[in-house]
Amino acid sequence: MKLLFFGTKSYDRKSFEQELKDYPSIKVDFTETNLTPMTAALARGYDAVCAFVNADISAMTLEVLRGLGVGLVLMRCAGFDAVNVDFAKSLGMRVTRVPAYSxxxxxxxxxxxxxxxxxxxxxxxxxxxxxxxxxxxxxxxxxxxxxxxxxxxxxxxxxxxxxxxxxxxxxxxxxxxxxxxxxxxxxxxxxxxxxxxxxxxxxxxxxxxxxxxxxxxxxxxxxxxxxxxxxxxxxxxxxxxxxxxxxxxxxxxxxxxxxxxxxxxxxxxxxxxxxxxxxxxxxxxxxxxxxxxxxTSHQAFFTHEALSQIARVTLDNALAFENGTDFVERSVVC
CATH class of the missing domain: 3.40.50.720 (NAD(P)-binding Rossmann-like Domain)
Structure with a gap:
């Protein structure tokens, strides 16, 4: 399972790498570049992408991702208004989120x-x-x-x-x-x-x-x-x-x-x-x-406990997609 992590900040990388030891089958690469229609091509060769609330996951972005073989969009946040969910569904893509991290x-x-x-x-x-x-x-x-x-x-x-x-x-x-x-x-x-x-x-x-x-x-x-x-x-x-x-x-x-x-x-x-x-x-x-x-700059969630929960739920969903098992409860958007 190969996952490209868009919009990486230092605290994102730290929290995910701390949890990755429990997910040996998942390989994560990190990029500071945010996910947009112009940057979606970076996901060539990956099974899934991970993005945050400030990404642009419009129909154009999804179309590029799907053309590259990406089947899963992991939102590491509760909201999913950045995603054109209906279009993702029409492409046969799965979208998940972290419904209640803290x-x-x-x-x-x-x-x-x-x-x-x-x-x-x-x-x-x-x-x-x-x-x-x-x-x-x-x-x-x-x-x-x-x-x-x-x-x-x-x-x-x-x-x-x-x-x-x-x-x-x-x-x-x-x-x-x-x-x-x-x-x-x-x-x-x-x-x-x-x-x-x-x-x-x-x-x-x-x-x-x-x-x-x-x-x-x-x-x-x-x-x-x-x-x-x-x-x-x-x-x-x-x-x-x-x-x-x-x-x-x-x-x-x-x-x-x-x-x-x-x-x-x-x-x-x-x-x-x-x-x-x-x-x-x-x-x-x-x-x-x-x-x-x-x-403040969208920092209400920003605690050590919340970052750990975001990482674990996101990686659990990636593992479920890889194994064809159920996603984390209430996390599936489509």
Whole structure:
């Protein structure tokens, strides 16, 4: 089994090589080049490719891969919106993902973003480094006793519900498929409500929904207008869930009092790239200029435990493909 690993970073290589000793039949070659229609030809002679959320696995990419004999696309992430799944299926290719590599890591990062943006921790840190000990402009809100609204209560959303409940918050959930056990058994969700009601009642809103045609730009001018003045807003889901220009308008108007973002619409050219020497004129750059906004570069998952789990599930799926056995549960896309 020969696997070409696209978009390699040092931590990817380290985590996969640590696990490869348990998979002697799988040979992995690593390239820093990302997977696109132009680079797919590098996979000549390989049985499978491994890619991340910022790859371009369009119909053209898949067509090249299939023509080279590649039969498996291993996404080392939970999302698969970078893949033209229907076209892959039509070509007889298999696509897998890692459905839940560390829900707690992402939930913890979401709360970290909320706390940092709300209490202006990033601004305070930078001031003290410059011997400025003023507190002007750093006041935030106490979360204890407030209401958290969790949009999407799958494994990640559920983990954040538990964290918010530990903070002494009332927790509202909104989900097309409510997990009633979070209410009746764990008692970490006080009640499930419709999305509009959650927007109206929550002091902290965190997004953990899937991105599809129905959820695209679910946060827009209309939904932001329904929110409380000064709401704390967090997105560690997908950038496309939020209309960035509407978010900026909400911040400027004061409707959104603090925002913590690990994902954003235009992230693909930026994710995991060092662009420090460039002048970037974009909505993202504008968001970075606001003192009540904190952005990170799609790093919510980034813990040692998560990297190990990603490697093991990905390699388990590669082994299953080689042996013709079942893939890891819930990991098969097509």
């Amino acid at each position: 829900p707690e890591a992402i939930a913890e990062h979401a709360m970290g973003l909320a706390l940092t943006a709300n209490r202006r921790i990033h601004k305070g840190y930078n001031r003290v480094r410059e011997n400025n000990f003023s507190l002007a402009g750093l006041v935030g809100e106490t979360l204890h006793g407030k209401t958290a609204g969790i949009v999407g209560t799958g494994r990640i959303g559920a983990a954040l519900c538990r964290i918010c409940k530990g903070f002494g918050m009332t927790v509202l959930g909104a989900d097309l498929y409510p997990n009633q056990a979070l209410v009746d058994v764990e008692h970490v969700v006080d009640e499930y409500v419709e999305y509009d009601e959650l927007y109206r009642r929550a002091d902290l809103i965190s997004l953990h929904a899937f991105l599809n045609e129905d959820s695209y730009h679910m946060i827009n001018d209309e939904t932001i207008a329904q929110m409380k003045d000064g709401v704390i807003f967090v997105n560690t889901g997908r950038g496309g869930l939020v209309d960035t220009e509407a978010l900026i308008r909400g911040i400027l108007s004061g409707k959104i009092g603090a925002a913590g973002l690990d994902v954003y619409e235009e992230e693909n050219p930026n994710v995991y790239q060092d662009r420090a020497g460039e002048v970037i004129d974009s909505p993202t750059a504008r968001l970075c200029s606001f003192p009540n906004v904190v952005l």
